[in-house]
Amino acid sequence: MSFLVSLLVLSALIFFHELGHYLAARRMGVKVEVFSIGFGAKVASFHKWGNEWRLALIPLGGYVKMKGQDDSDPTKKSYDADSYNVKTPLQKMFILFAGPLANFVLAFILYLFIALGGPNILSPVIGQIVKDSPAFVAGIETNDTIRSINGTAITKWEEMAEIIEHADGVLSFEVERAGYIHFIAVTPKITQTTNMFNEVIEKKMIGIGSAGVTHKLSLGLEETFSYATNQTIHASTLIFTGLKKLLFGEVPANELGGVISIVKLTSDATDAGWMSVLFFAALISVxxxxxxxxxxxxxxxxxxxxxxxxxxxxxxxxEEIMLKLTIAGWVILIGLMGLGLYNDINRLIG
Structure with missing residues (x-):
C-alpha cells in the first residue's frame, strides 16, 4: 500500500509539472502532440483536445511534446504557425517556466491544506540533557516545559532554539515542573554540532534535546496563508542551499539520494499518516x-x-553547440541519477 501511495504521489507531482507546460503552451498557441506520464513503452492512451494523453511503463518522469520541440534532437524544428519554434524567446521562456511554477504553486496549496488541518509542531518540553552542559549545571530537568525566556512567551521548540542561538549573555528561563513555576538562569555556550547537511558547525547551545512532545498549531486565515508562503520559501531555500553545498563539495556526493530514497521516504511518511504524506509531497514538489x-x-x-x-x-x-550541450546535459542527468541510485542501493545494503 505504501509503495502504491509513493508512485501515486510521484505521478501526481509530475502530472502537475507537465500540466503547467501544457496550459502555458496552449495559451501561447502552441500545438501539444503528446502529454505523457512516464517514459518508455506506452501502457495506455487516449486522444482529447487535439493531443494524445499517454501513460508509459516507467512512472519516474513525464513530458509534454510540443510541435517543433524534440529534446532527443534539438535541431529538428517546425516553423508552422502553431509550432514552438516560431514563438518569441519570452513566450518560450513563459512555457518553460510554467512547469516549475506549477510545482511551487502545488507545494503552496499542499502547505495550505496542512495549515488548515493543524500541523503538529514540537512543544518546548525538555527530553535528554547533556551531562555538564549549561542546562545540566543550571538545574533544568527532563520533562520540564519552557514557558518563557527573558519574558518572551515560548510555545514552540523552534522559538526556544532561535532565542538560545542568538543569545547575548545570561537567559532567564521560566520553567514549569510538576505544576510549579521555576525561574532558572542559563548561559548558553558555543558548542560544536552537526547540521542537517552533516556539516560540523559551531553555535550557541545549552545541551538539551526535545522530549518529542507535539501539539497542533491553530492558525487563523491570515496565518494560514503566511504559513504556506513561509514553508514554500523555506523548502526552496533549503533545496537551493543543499544543491550549492553539493556542487561546491561542502556536502559529500554520497549524501545524494535517488528515486529509491524518494519512494522509501514517501512510504515512511504514509506510515506516519496523511499529514506527513502531504508535507513530504510538498517538499518533493518544490x-x-x-x-x-x-x-x-x-x-x-x-x-x-x-x-x-x-x-x-x-x-x-x-545548432551544433546546442546539440553538444544537450547531449552533455543528458550525460550529467544520467550520471546524477546513476549516482543517486548507487547511493540508494548502498544505503539499503548497509
Missing part, C-alpha cells in the same frame, strides 16, 4: 521545481538559458 530550473540543457532551466541568450543577443544558439 524539489522538482528547483531542480528543473537548473541551467542544464536537458532541463527546463537549460532551455530557458538558450532562450535568454536569444533574447539578449537577438540570435539563436548555434
Amino acid at each position: 524539489n522538482l521545481g528547483v531542480l528543473n530550473l537548473l541551467p542544464i540543457p536537458a532541463l527546463d532551466g537549460g532551455h530557458i538559458m538558450f532562450n535568454l541568450y536569444e533574447f539578449l543577443f537577438r540570435r539563436e544558439v548555434n
